[in-house]
Amino acid sequence: MAAAAREHQVATLLLGRDAPDASRPVWVGPGPDEVAAGRAEARGWGFGRPEEARADDALLRACVAAGAEVPVLPEGMAGPAGGLGAVLRWSD
Numbered sequence: 001m002a003a004a005a006r007e008h009q010v011a012t013l014l015l016g017r018d019a020p021d022a023s024r025p026v027w028v029g030p031g032p033d034e035v036a037a038g039r040a041e042a043r044g045w046g047f048g049r050p051e052e053a054r055a056d057d058a059l060l061r062a063c064v065a066a067g068a069e070v071p072v073l074p075e076g077m078a079g080p081a082g083g084l085g086a087v088l089r090w091s092d
Helices: 002-006 039-044 055-065
Strands: 010-015 025-028 051-054 084-088
Touching: 002 010, 002 055, 002 084, 010 055, 025 039, 025 055, 051 055, 055 084
Parallel strands: none
Antiparallel strands: 010 084, 025 051
């Protein structure tokens, strides 16, 4: 999902409550859409000195900066598997 967020391909980001994957580490650069799954990938994209961040924080930042929707799931509604999901958009 980091690649989709980085490339502005997320139309809707889904964050479930108490998401087990939310605290997984990702690597970010200074720009809001600079997010990568690993440190080597971040360096490969030229992030400079990437820093570790929580997946939910980094994905939210990247998706909001790209104009994605981020709905709040109602209490008791099942979220995506692992707590993080996305509806993707594609352009030619």
